[in-house]
Amino acid sequence: MADQQSAPHHPRDAVSEPALVRWLLILISAIFLALFLVVPLGTVVGRVVVAGWGSFVDTISESDTQSAIRLTLSVAALAVPFNLVFGIAAAWAIAKFEFKGKTFLTTLIDLPFSVSPVISGLVYVLLFGADTWLGPQLKAMGFPIIFAFPGIFLATVFVTFPFIARELIPLMQAQGTADEEAAISLGASGWQTFIRVTLPNIKWALLYGVLLCNARAMGEFGAVSVVSGHVRGKTETMPLHIEALYNDYSTDGAFAVASLLAALALVTLILRTLLEVKFGADVGNGRHK
């Protein structure tokens, strides 16, 4: 390029750093990741390997563990679709309409990111706990919230609802409403417009948001811990079960479940990476932070 012709001794881009700086930055990142991610995760897997396949299978096939896996998967299976609907609705409202209190709504969506998960859980205890008016009423009607599945579900939804909305809002704002207007001017109904035009425009960001939301829904500890009551085989999710096993000095068991949970998260990560490789810029568009 012209740059190289005029300054043959410095054949590099104006914005790139000297080789030393580049290597240093890469090295720092690599060491940091190794120390804080690979080593701990490796330890988890290592412990499982050392304890042996038999021990792993024993722990996983225990009825309490099975129940924890089932609970975690069913909470995620319910919370994610719930947040999918909410996320699309909120993103649609914020990106495509003008209304009073829009900024306030946007801030509210970020609330779970800024509030400690413990407080998120505590909110539901204060709303539906044994000392409240509502809690005992619902329990008497055979629908307990706290120390039961509904409470765990509510806490999980609360903690994970920003993920999908956050993913969609910047993308939908950038896209504007021209495509939708074109569709309705051609005679499409609102629903047809959504299915045929809006959804295809946001599908990758949506999928990415769903993956993030799912990863967090399965891994949430703090908020769920407050509302669950830690009843073994009943209200213990995988993260809670790991802690319980560990506190019982069943370290191998704890690591076995932990490795399984980590594997679930890894599947999510790998899916995400595959999406990014395949649809590069498209997926990256809607990323937050």
Next chain:
Amino acid sequence: MDIRIDKIRKEFGDFPALHDVSLNIRSGELIALLGPSGSGKTTLLRLVAGLEYPSQGRILFGEEDASWKSVQERNVGFVFQHYALFKHMTVFDNVAFGLRVRGSKDRPPKAEIRRRVEELIDMVQLSGMESRYPGQLSGGQRQRVALARAMAIEPRVLLLDEPFGALDAKVRKDLRKWLREFHDRTGHTTLFVTHDQEEALELADRVVVMSQGKIEQVGSADDIYDRPQSAFVFSFVGDSAKLPVTVANGDVTFRGAPTGLRTSVGNGEKHIFFRPRDIALQDDGPAFEGRILSMRRLAGARIAEIDAGLGEGAERVEIELPLGVPAEQGSVIRFLPHRFAIF
């Protein structure tokens, strides 16, 4: 389809975008809505489409009051400024969209849709590109896909928002000519919005000049250019020169000196408008006087920027000097417009 716009008002919150706009459009006419940005021309177009609803007034399609009909019910073909093509659909699917979303009783059979879409793609000269995506097309091609897509629903009226706004100059000219031919062939009542006067004057049967939410003038290109009805139209369309004058009993005076011009405009402080080429140099007698500040050469003429105040508080205007006239920077010339308007 005749369209009647009857005393339309439109406010966005407190901001009045259109005040009492009325306009009759005859079936088959090609109409340009011309104005600077913020003049309300796009709002008017969107009101006709049904993408906005009027705060007051009515819009009639033929005898039918369409004011409160939804976009879907109005059956209009709308071409958006940036085309708004569906990126994830091929050219064929884009054009077929309007037919495929119809209810099962109105939807033509598959073979019929295919036939009509291919016919439209052929009409906009894009045969062979049916399976391309919008991202693989040039600006002019996208524009034509948008037009074919709008035409597929057999609209009662065709509406185009800045149809050539996003194209480069060469493509603009070609497409302008092409659109005129397309209109003459299909005979659709067509409204298009533009801020480019050349485009409006060349293309439209009638031009609607708008400013600040009002219609300033409606007329043919000749009407608009040769007989402007307001100061805005005079200065917005074509080159113009403007000088402050005083009118007393029909006599026009400039800075206290009589100009010899007569007008039927009432007494008061007014402005005289004229085209830079509509002047004649005067040797003696009353005239406008001015010193030449600078000159520049155009292909067939010289344009002189002159200070018509002769120094005391500049009144700069541009006039066209015939090539044979001796004149240079600093020299004083005397001139009178032979065609002018006073507002």
